[in-house]
Amino acid sequence: MENDAATAPASRATLSEVAALADVSVATVSKVLNGRTGVSDDTRKRIESLLDERNYNRRLSAQSDAPLIDVLCFEIDSPFGGAAIAGIERVASEHGIGMVVSAAQESHLPGAGWVDGVLRRQPLGIILVAALLPEKDKAKLRSRSIPIVMIDPYGAPASDAPSIGSADWNGAFQATQHLIGLGHERIAIITGPDSMMASTARLSGYRAALEAAGLPVRRGYIRPGEFHRQDGFVEATELLSSGDAPTAIFASSDIQALGVYEAARVLGLRVPEDLSVVGYDDLSIAEWAGPPLTTVRVPLAEMAEQATHLVTRLRDEPELAFSRVDMATSLVVRESTARPRS
Structure with missing residues (x-):
């Protein structure tokens, strides 16, 4: 049986196999994995492509001693954003998981350098709250097996990431x-x-x-x-x-x-x-x-909690099939409505 990296089955490549295929050092692949500088654009693209093609699983490397979830939230200071973050935090705390919260810009996109920071942290997953990610950022996260879950997605729900919405x-x-x-x-x-x-x-x-x-x-x-x-x-x-x-x-x-x-x-x-x-x-x-x-x-709290549970499940079940769920809404009648004046 051949052991050459170029003919190895494309199941779960190791770091050294990816380095051999890209004709670079393991340290260079590690820099790309962790979002560090010092790698040319062409080399970075070649390594990114190989990580994706060879189904490299970052979780096969050392496990994090302090697991994290990265949250990207649009209008982070709004009551809606605050309620979503509180729901995520409740479940994360139950699982002993920390949080890193970032604000999306007016375009609902992350700021410059956001994805590089995520790659350095290597979180268990990403939760987007009414936020978007560019396709190139999604590709980088997928190549590290970092799952993405969306809450109340901006625009049409993406087919490549599970989402939690409401009816x-x-x-x-x-x-x-x-x-x-x-x-x-x-x-x-x-x-x-x-x-x-x-x-x-x-x-x-x-x-x-x-x-x-x-x-x-x-x-x-x-x-x-x-x-x-x-x-x-x-x-x-x-x-x-x-x-x-x-x-x-x-x-x-x-x-x-x-x-x-x-x-x-x-x-x-x-x-x-x-x-x-x-x-x-x-x-x-x-x-x-x-x-x-x-x-x-x-x-909203239940949506946030379900999204967080889903991230923790995807950590252990990366092939879990899940697309979108809409949670039930209900009318709450208080004192601001009445019969119209005749």
Whole structure:
């Protein structure tokens, strides 16, 4: 039987085999594996390609004494980001796993050098919270057998990484149906970014509820937003100042809903006597709002916990088949919705 590295079966190559195939030293391969400098671009690309082709498993090398999970989170300082990170931390602590948290940029992408830092740390896995990775970064992580799990992915869920989301269509349908059940016919929506699956699903659920009730979907009642408070304020101000103002506004996030509250206050309108408002997410601020906000509960903590459990499973079962799961949402009725004034 031949032992030559070039004819070895492509199952799980060793570090020395990859070095022999690339005609470099083991130290050079180690530099590439750990994201260190001192390797030319051509050599790095050749080694990256071989690591991928030869199915090199970084876990066959020394195990980390302090296992880590790297978290890349968009809007890390938002209530949504904070809740997701808290859910990840709970499960990580139970498993004795540390966390490294990084903020994604406005483009939802990591900052320069992020992936090199990850390669140096060699974490058990990556969790993306409403964030994206360039394909070249994904390839580097895959070549080290570092799994990627997404929470509430930005854009369409990638086919090459498992994702945890929520039943946004159903949540929006329930929210709109609740307002219709109270007697509202002029119901507006402030959406999220068009590029986010959650946004398009919520808009679709809103449309479906109106159509099922035989109510028109008014183009002027569909307002774009970014899930931010300022969006809620600006769009609600325009809606409520028009000649055909809605009697209810469905905001696609609780943060947006607070902006709607502010717009109503400035215009001298009372919630819910003059305007019913529904939010989305059921963040802690929803219960503290005045009046407490009717909203759709997204099981964010459970989503974060499941994503973390999945990373720990993929550590031991790298071939685990898992694509996407949408966790159930539920309507939480509080004091911000009522029958419209006649």
